[in-house]
Amino acid sequence: MLSVDLWTSIGLMALSCVVFLSSLGMPKPRFGLGPGAYPRVVSIVLFMLAAALAFGSWKSRAEEARRLKIAPGGFRRILVLTVVTLAYIQLLKVLGFVYLTPFFLMVVLYIFGYRKPLASVAIGVGTTPALYVVFELTFKVLLPEFTLF
Amino acid sequence: MTNLTHGLLLALEPTTFALMVLSVLGGIVVGALPGMTSSMGIILLLPFTYRMDEKAALLMLAGMYCGSMMGGSFSAILLRTPGTPSAAATLLDGYPLTEQGKAGKALTTAVVSSFAGGLVSTVCLVLIAPTLARVALEFGAAEYFSLAVFGLTIMASASGKNILKGLIAGCVGLLVSTVGIDMVMGRERFTFGILSLSNGFALLPVLIGIFAVSQVLAEAEVLKQPGEVVRQVTDTRLAASELRSIAFPIAIGCVIGTIIGVIPGTGGSIACFLAYQEAQRWSKNREKFGHGALEGVAAPEAANNAVTGGALVPMLTLGIPGDVVTSVMLGALMLIGVRPGPLLFMEDPDVAYTLLSGMFLIQFVMLALGLASIRAAKSVLAVPYNILMPVIMVLCVVGAYTLQNSLWDVGVAVAFGVVGYFMRRMSYPGAPLVLGVILGPMIEDQLNRALLIARNDWTVLLRRPISLMFLCMAVLSIVFSVVSVRRSTKQSVAASS
Numbered sequence: 083m084l085s086v087d088l089w090t091s092i093g094l095m096a097l098s099c100v101v102f103l104s105s106l107g108m109p110k111p112r113f114g115l116g117p118g119a120y121p122r123v124v125s126i127v128l129f130m131l132a133a134a135l136a137f138g139s140w141k142s143r144a145e146e147a148r149r150l151k152i153a154p155g156g157f158r159r160i161l162v163l164t165v166v167t168l169a170y171i172q173l174l175k176v177l178g179f180v181y182l183t184p185f186f187l188m189v190v191l192y193i194f195g196y197r198k199p200l201a202s203v204a205i206g207v208g209t210t211p212a213l214y215v216v217f218e219l220t221f222k223v224l225l226p227e228f229t230l231f
Numbered sequence: 232m233t234n235l236t237h238g239l240l241l242a243l244e245p246t247t248f249a250l251m252v253l254s255v256l257g258g259i260v261v262g263a264l265p266g267m268t269s270s271m272g273i274i275l276l277l278p279f280t281y282r283m284d285e286k287a288a289l290l291m292l293a294g295m296y297c298g299s300m301m302g303g304s305f306s307a308i309l310l311r312t313p314g315t316p317s318a319a320a321t322l323l324d325g326y327p328l329t330e331q332g333k334a335g336k337a338l339t340t341a342v343v344s345s346f347a348g349g350l351v352s353t354v355c356l357v358l359i360a361p362t363l364a365r366v367a368l369e370f371g372a373a374e375y376f377s378l379a380v381f382g383l384t385i386m387a388s389a390s391g392k393n394i395l396k397g398l399i400a401g402c403v404g405l406l407v408s409t410v411g412i413d414m415v416m417g418r419e420r421f422t423f424g425i426l427s428l429s430n431g432f433a434l435l436p437v438l439i440g441i442f443a444v445s446q447v448l449a450e451a452e453v454l455k456q457p458g459e460v461v462r463q464v465t466d467t468r469l470a471a472s473e474l475r476s477i478a479f480p481i482a483i484g485c486v487i488g489t490i491i492g493v494i495p496g497t498g499g500s501i502a503c504f505l506a507y508q509e510a511q512r513w514s515k516n517r518e519k520f521g522h523g524a525l526e527g528v529a530a531p532e533a534a535n536n537a538v539t540g541g542a543l544v545p546m547l548t549l550g551i552p553g554d555v556v557t558s559v560m561l562g563a564l565m566l567i568g569v570r571p572g573p574l575l576f577m578e579d580p581d582v583a584y585t586l587l588s589g590m591f592l593i594q595f596v597m598l599a600l601g602l603a604s605i606r607a608a609k610s611v612l613a614v615p616y617n618i619l620m621p622v623i624m625v626l627c628v629v630g631a632y633t634l635q636n637s638l639w640d641v642g643v644a645v646a647f648g649v650v651g652y653f654m655r656r657m658s659y660p661g662a663p664l665v666l667g668v669i670l671g672p673m674i675e676d677q678l679n680r681a682l683l684i685a686r687n688d689w690t691v692l693l694r695r696p697i698s699l700m701f702l703c704m705a706v707l708s709i710v711f712s713v714v715s716v717r718r719s720t721k722q723s724v725a726a727s728s
Binding site for chain 1: 402617618629641652653675
């Protein structure tokens with residue numbers, strides 16, 4: 083089985099190749115750096131570093147370098163939290179901050195293992211207006227508004 | 232002196248002072264909560280500071296920095312869990328004191344020592360920073376390029392056990408900074424036709440993602456319960472003999488912390504252990520260390536707060552951060568419109584000297600609030616994580632949104648949060664990546680200028696003595712780091728066999 087470090091270094095080498103090749107087509111001025119020269123230099127350095135990491139992890143037989151250790155159930159929670167947050171961001175455009183945030187907070191509280199329904203509602207409903215007052219009214223930041231109708 | 236007095240008057244303006252007090256209090260709370268770091272506190276504070284006067288914003292960020300450094304000792308003493316990495320040495324004697332029913336004395340020692348450390352390092356900051364800024368005014372493009380490279384390598388080599396991963400993170404940060412329209416010819420780079428990428432990745436969403444969202448995801452992985460906090464914190468007064476016994480360890484902590492702070496790439500966690508060791512070595516009661524000695528609390532706490540002023544020296548004068556927290560501070564200052572570097576003292580003396588004078592005030596505010604909050608500390612530490620983290624997630628979303636009222640930035644913050652989480656799990660440090668994003672445009676711009684002046688002669692970087700010195704230091708920092716990691720690996724292998 084290939085180690086995590088080896089996989090990431092292969093990915094990083096691929097990334098540096100993409101950057102290097104993309105920068106080849108960029109214009110070259112007579113003097114100074116063009117838009118492509120600097121990313122090209124960085125990509126070469128990154129490739130060499132990633133190659134060194136790949137060589138090191140290939141040589142190493144340490145078991146801890148092979149696996150990505152995540153707590154039982156942890157990956158599922160992280161995945162759900164990320165998906166819920168991305169859905170929240172998408173829905174903010176139409177449902178607005180004030181209406182959506184209490185529900186988002188209640189769901190995230192549940193993901194974090196908080197199992198008191200009434201308290202969850204109180205936290206969701208209490209925190210949202212507080213943030214709204216601080217940002218929208220005090221700092222004049224226009225938070226996303228309800229635009230569905 | 233006139234500048235400092237003027238700065239002091241500006242810092243004492245009622246609104247500015249009130250905001251500074253609030254930020255110090257916030258810093259103490261952030262520092263006290265395990266899992267909440269100084270960097271995270273500064274990032275969460277940033278969205279509140281956009282629309283403020285830059286001097287008030289600057290003092291709030293400094294207040295958060297200093298307050299959180301002190302707050303870390305509260306959980307180290309009461310919970311045996313350091314609130315910040317810089318408080319790791321404090322628990323060695325702090326928690327045994329709590330077990331002996333002397334939590335109040337330990338906390339008072341921590342507060343007094345933090346105050347002394349902060350005050351001494353602020354004096355050094357005031358004495359060194361303007362002088363160093365004058366020297367740095369002589370730097371040209373080649374020197375700035377080499378200095379930025381040195382800053383990046385030193386951060387990469389100091390941020391983790393594997394320097395290779397630190398350097399890779401730094402390079403990825405530099406690549407991230409190239410996305411968008413380039414500064415020289417105005418051509419789009421690596422945007423893949425996505426309009427939102429034309430301006431590149433804004434710094435704040437990257438900061439929020441790498442330091443705050445990734446922390447929330449890490450907390451979601453392992454659901455923690457709040458630690459068991461001591462029921463009563465009593466007897467907070469220190470006797471005259473106890474005050475005398477901690478005076479010398481405090482002095483040791485102040486000296487070590489300030490020196491360590493000024494050296495780029497070091498930071499509070501190194502300073503606190505070094506100060507602890509030295510205090511033990513010079514103590515008449517060295518056998519008490521580890522079993523509940525007040526000296527063992529005083530030295531590391533003085534040291535970690537003495538780092539704050541020292542670490543601000545290279546950041547303010549050269550634009551190069553001294554540690555992870557000041558790299559976040561550097562990004563934060565740029566976001567509120569303050570450009571750290573030698574010109575700050577020439578072009579914006581009001582801002583620079585308000586910070587220097589404000590740092591003095593912050594230490595006194597920290598002492599007063601620290602002593603006042605000792606008895607309330609146990610209530611703060613009892614805040615459940617499963618309530619705190621969802622609220623922080625919402626703050627991250629709002630914080631990323633407020634920069635440009637853009638949900639794209641929020642998405643960027645979440646994406647970098649996921650990247651930051653996996654970086655943590657795979658032992659890649661986040662600080663070099665962020666520093667790469669911050670320093671990337673400067674490195675490219677200064678290299679371009681140096682090459683334009685030298686008509687594409689790359690040896691200009693080696694022909695100028697200061698530039699050569701910085702490049703040599705960059706190489707040395709990598710070599711030194713590799714050698715020290717190999718040595719410690721050999722020692723641990725020898726110890727285990």
